[in-house]
């Protein structure tokens with residue numbers, strides 16, 4: 001596990017240099033390692049750049065992720081192939097991307113539950129999936145299926161927006177028997193997406209997601225839900241609100257999904273609403289940057305030294321230097337919020353924003369897993385006198401998340417091909433000294 005932000009050596013956890021008396025508690029003196037788990041509809045992204053006319057002609061809707069009958073998806077695929085419009089075929093899936101990015105950032109293990117074709121030929125989608133996934137993502141728990149994984153035709157229009165047309169193959173066949181309870185219950189987080197509930201009634205994916213969430217809850221493992229697209233949320237707003245109340249610790253959404261879920265167009269107000277049901281929320285808002293909101297115990301609050309910001313909640317960032325906690329772990333819970341504008345104002349040119357939100361979530365997961373790792377390896381640390389969800393303050397996590405989104409935008413791919421640069425000014429000494 002690398003320290004979030006992973007700079008020079010001194011930025012790695014000092015677990016090897018800890019107090020020798022601790023070796024009595026942890027006899028072999030090896031750091032205990034952690035992992036995060038996720039469930040996904042295993043699919044590849046087949047990326048092509050098209051004009052809006054292409055979407056209209058094929059009855060696709062801009063910004064949406066639509067499930068298509070195989071013949072319709074094939075017709076689109078053939079047309080793209082004939083016109084030479086396909087630019088890449090890469091492992092995708094919102095959770096697959098998040099776990100891959102987590103593993104690249106943290107240089108640590110993640111575990112993916114999903115399906116994989118039991119027979120793989122060179123050049124097929126399954127082959128592409130395996131070739132373009134980090135070796136730190138553990139694929140040993142995938143369920144073998146006698147058929148194809150999903151294909152997500154990712155159509156990028158000149159405005160940089162992405163629309164998805166999905167040929168689902170066997171991606172929703174993951175059965176609860178292929179989940180590993182021990183892995184889930186020992187994880188630093190379980191990551192799910194709203195897309196998992198879109199399977200057909202006879203397919204087991206939704207049951208698998210519920211089973212995993214239940215095991216995580218029993219073991220006190222944070223359950224993370226990313227909202228997919230607004231269309232999925234809009235159809236069943238009340239149902240999702242209840243699902244979040246029952247199962248979810250952290251909600252990750254963009255501002256459109258926030259509106260669909262809460263009825264609030266303002267991202268800060270939407271976050272505030274979500275805090276009625278969940279402990280922590282990440283809301284990305286494209287060119288407006290991102291918001292994080294959570295809870296902290298009154299005794300643990302730390303005031304910001306930045307200017308106080310106006311908004312639907314005046315001076316909402318007053319306690320942004322606090323580390324978020326579960327509401328149930330607070331004696332007197334107070335809500336805390338932060339906002340950050342895009343790193344360096346965003347890249348000069350954005351070809352496509354696909355995966356920028358997933359990337360922000362990967363950074364937040366890294367900070368959460370780092371917290372767990374530190375708690376297990378340096379149990380007496382003052383950092384863990386109260387039970388926090390993250391290692392860093394809300395404000396620092398937002399900087400990190402924002403920086404990682406920027407990296408996805410400049411790498412033009414939802415999956416990071418490399419981590420962050422070794423050293424940069426945005427996360428400097430104060431961070432490592434633990435001041436904020």
Ligand SMILES: Nc1ncnc2c1ncn2[C@@H]1O[C@H](COP(=O)(O)OP(=O)(O)OP(=O)(O)O)[C@@H](O)[C@H]1O
Nearest residue numbers: 254284285286289290342346354355356357358405
């Ligand atoms: N046009 C932009 N200009 C500057 N920064 C941007 C822009 N679009 C996205 N970003 C950065 O990327 C982050 C996430 O973007 P966005 O809100 O578009 O994610 P998203 O819609 O959830 O994406 P996806 O669902 O494809 O993962 C933003 O918080 C911001 O830091």
Ligand SMILES: O=c1[nH]cnc2c1ncn2[C@@H]1O[C@H](CO)[C@@H](O)[C@H]1O
Nearest residue numbers: 041065092093094152164195355414
């Ligand atoms: O139905 C779906 N299930 C799982 N992942 C999906 C679905 N539709 C789109 N994406 C994934 O979302 C990522 C960007 O956030 C894309 O990489 C795409 O693979």
